[in-house]
Amino acid sequence: MPLKQLTPANLSTQDLQDWCSVLNEMTSTDMPNEPRWQPERLRDYLAENMADEYRQAFIYRDESSGDMLGHANLLIFGGKHRDTGVLELFTRPSARGKGVGKALLQAVAECAKQRECENLAVEVIATTPAVGFYDQLGFRRDVVEQRHLLRWDEVDWDKVQEAAGRVAAGYRLEYYSESLPEELLEPYAQLKAYLRGSAEPIALTTDRRGSTDVDRLRDSLQTLRRRGMRSHVMVAISEPYEKVVGLTELVVSEQRPTRADQYDTVVAPEHKSYGLALTMKARLLTELRGAEPQLVDVQTWTAEDARDIKWVNSQLGFVHDVDWYEYETSVEDLLHNLAQ
Ligand SMILES: CC(C)(COP(=O)(O)OP(=O)(O)OC[C@H]1O[C@@H](n2cnc3c(N)ncnc32)[C@H](O)[C@@H]1OP(=O)(O)O)[C@@H](O)C(=O)NCCC(=O)NCCS
Structure with a gap:
């Protein structure tokens, strides 16, 4: 199976290195001015939650070479927001257009359904291909926020x-x-x-x-x-x-x-x-x-x-540089759209 779901605490050192490399290749391609990720404490970043939160990691590897082609993670909150999960999903730029993103999203949606989580939300930078991907899968653009940046050397x-x-x-x-x-x-x-x-x-x-x-x-x-x-x-x-x-x-x-x-x-x-x-x-x-x-x-x-x-x-000295969209969908609609 190319796709594996696991608790983030169980990600191996190799998984974390590959996870980081997917993030950095995605960043270079889609948002080259954004800072790169470092593997230090990446496990803590993914594995540590509040007491009533639940997070799962999903990794997709090429079956013959073993290369990590993409990954996703789903965080389901506790308390009054327990009906909404937040996902992050990335496909390595060289592996796009081959169904990796869709397969990861399918696994995320099934996991959300199993946990009785009704809605999924995702934050997307307006200038990235993620916009077309989530639009096409029926996500609604619920909130538009303006990202402002303050450059330290211009303060x-x-x-x-x-x-x-x-x-x-x-x-x-x-x-x-x-x-x-x-x-x-x-x-x-x-x-x-x-x-x-x-x-x-x-x-x-x-x-x-x-x-x-x-x-x-x-x-x-x-x-x-x-x-x-x-x-x-x-x-x-x-x-x-x-x-x-x-x-x-x-x-x-x-x-x-x-x-x-x-x-x-x-x-x-x-x-x-x-x-x-x-x-x-x-x-x-x-x-x-x-x-x-x-x-x-x-x-x-x-x-x-x-x-x-x-x-x-x-x-x-903050300057508006790009918009961020918060997309949302119901898990049921998403599973329906993924099956089309
Ligand atoms: C968005 C992303 C995950 C798509 O991954 P992918 O592996 O190329 O997607 P898939 O090959 O599974 O494509 C699934 C469907 O979406 C469509 N799609 C993918 N990217 C698209 C785009 N930019 N515009 C329109 N449709 C798109 C595909 O054509 C395909 O449609 P089909 O099922 O009718 O054939 C990938 O481009 C990516 O990692 N982008 C950066 C992610 C990012 O910014 N994340 C931040 C928020 S989590």
């Missing part, structure tokens, strides 16, 4: 430093790396819950991990660490009340250490208009200069109509 550090120093009276900023003090977990989780419930488009990422209660937030930070992803967090505290009123989060992973991913930024409604979002993000960048000297760029995603956060990002 105007004087301007960023000035913004970082402009903290409104009555507030202070605190920086944390890798974990948060216990007493901050509750207000931090509450603020994230506000972000999830907000009709206003200030969110930057789709957080199906739902770290909006203390236990899940603690578990989510620990899971990031176990996956080889260092988190950097800046919080804004309102001093009269000693209350967390703003946060911004960013992650650097050991598998792509030159790239930082900016996650959520949120300011509580009654503390808006004091410039906290810009100050927090600027301060976080200045902390990163010391903490992650190897960085080449920072990426972030925003909805097209998220005017406030887009303005903040533009002040820091």
Whole structure:
């Protein structure tokens, strides 16, 4: 059988090397300006999950040469998002158009069905062939996000430093790396819950991990660490009340250490208009200069109509370069379309 399904912890050293080489050949062909992957801690990245999550890996090898032609992985969340699985799927560029992608997707869909997972979602960069592939298989384009990139060697550090120093009276900023003090977990989780419930488009990422209660937030930070992803967090505290009123989060992973991913930024409604979002993000960048000297760029995603956060990002030098699509389909429809 060319196709094998396994628990990521059981991927062999050879599997991981081949996995990485497929990712890097795909990157060179489809998105040559994106950073390359490193095999270090790739197993942790694929195998470590939150307690109630489930992940499977799928690999497709040429039967005669044994070459890995493609791979996929499926993550099924716990909690209230347990009905949706997120997949990633890549075919080595030299092996495309031969049914490898479709075979992997079939295996992913069958696995999702077995786990009673009803929907599948996948994130796709708008300029890659993945768009045609998922369109053709009946996936719906549910969300379009604009990816913005900040190139480290183009940052105007004087301007960023000035913004970082402009903290409104009555507030202070605190920086944390890798974990948060216990007493901050509750207000931090509450603020994230506000972000999830907000009709206003200030969110930057789709957080199906739902770290909006203390236990899940603690578990989510620990899971990031176990996956080889260092988190950097800046919080804004309102001093009269000693209350967390703003946060911004960013992650650097050991598998792509030159790239930082900016996650959520949120300011509580009654503390808006004091410039906290810009100050927090600027301060976080200045902390990163010391903490992650190897960085080449920072990426972030925003909805097209998220005017406030887009303005903040533009002040820091972020530039929109490409759109990302979030595709979704029901497992039943997908299995039907794959059988056509
Ligand atoms: C998308 C991708 C997985 C397709 O892999 P593949 O092995 O070439 O796909 P298959 O050969 O199984 O093709 C299956 C069907 O999709 C169609 N298809 C594949 N790529 C297509 C494209 N770019 N546009 C339109 N249709 C496409 C094929 O024609 C085939 O149709 P058929 O069943 O009617 O013959 C591969 O191009 C890839 O790895 N791209 C980069 C992946 C990526 O960006 N992933 C990020 C999100 S996970």
